[in-house]
Amino acid sequence: MSVLSSLVEGIRTGAIEVVDLTAPLSSDTPVLMLPEPFANTAPFRLTEISRYDDRGPAWYWNDIVTGEHVGTHFDAPIHWVTGREGEDVAQVPPPSLIGPAVVLDFAAHAAADHDFLLQIEHVKEWEKANGALPDGGWLLYRTGWDSRAGDQAEFLNADETGSHTPGISAQCARWLAEETPIRGIGVETVGTDAGAGHSFEPAFPCHSFMLGAGKYGLTQLRNLDRLPVTGSVVLAPPLPIVGGSGSPVRVLALVER
Template sequence: MDNPVEPPLWSAYRELTAKATCVDLTHAFHPGQPHFAAFPDERREKVFDMDRGDGFNVHLYTLVGQWGTHVDPPVHFVAGARTVDEIPVEEMILPLVVLDITDRVAADPDATPTMEDVAAWERRNGKIPAGAFVALRTGWGRRWPDRNAMANKDAAGVSHTPGWSAEVLRYLFEQAGVTAIGHEQTDTDPGSATSAGDFSLELYVLARDRWQIELMANLDQVPETGALIVATWPKPQGGSGFPARVFALCPTG
């Protein structure tokens, strides 16, 4: 056939890649990295090794699902709720909204977002779109992979890290209708809460049949509006969490 018409999705792909840059929002995971204190460290060994004369390399990884940049599905906190394999691929590419509280966190590591932060974002950009992924930018990802800096504990052992706030999460899920959230720190809840065993904000998110990405990287490299996020992960049947590969498609120019 002379001069065949290019398939529409191929044309859309060419146009998208010409007008967008990719930003990796994922930390490479490894043994010894920061993690929830109750979890064991990753163990890794080479069961086949070309340096030993084998014909190929194969690693055996032993790790918890909530390891490094990872997805928390609803079942992580809610018995009988959706598992990793039950989250449809349609939810894995979404409009990306970034709420930035980096300056406030620099002055106060216990800072959380307020409704004024949301209102200011909407004054600049319009309403947060339904179905979006909302990421909380705090600057905390720059501390990776320093375990002490990530935990930021005081002399009494209380962790001082930023987190979400109940008022903002209620607005995002109950009014804006977002699909998922993400953040740079280890937990949804601020460190002052998790140090007391309070994970109520994470429970709120997952109990609404929503999912989240924790320990995101490079959020300082994406705009507060206009980008797309792609979040994907392996598909363990009945899985309660897994390391994720997450990136943003950001407009150029």
């Protein structure tokens, strides 16, 4: 049996489970809110064109309006000023959209401290227990934040001092970007940076270092608790928007059972 036939047979029989890591996309999907004077993205909106009626008797379809970075989405290097000479989302090579994944689970830490930051030593301790980060693969950072995704206010968790969501320290972001072989990072929060990332040096270090290094980001993931620590494969194909800085994406994981 060929490799591809084995893959299809594994999915058919359930030996390989397909886990959807994507949040449903609707007008209720939480969106990032930047303070003035910065411009904000449009939320997702679905507008009916026809639905088996006199506007179109045999078909149903809609117009959609959405920002590139709404819901579960892909960050291409050109999204950030440090990657401005890099790939737009249509230029990302297809093989880069499929790769091995590991899950670093710090949900308990984030539950105890909403501003929890992943540090270099956390990752190195994880590697001692589980092996090296995957070459050309994804680091999926579980914080349990997907449990809040049904409510904009709870998801952004903001007060008068700003948003309080877990993330990655500036030192760790730089190390992951420059000294590890991963292709990108995936998070459950609204963006790859912590809620307080605007106050870091540099500001929004995951965006700055990862995208500046030609790596990628996946955000607003869910169901990371259904993945093994190592051994899964992630497929994350965005829309090939010419000149686009990112795109909504259906992220799937393949897991051997």
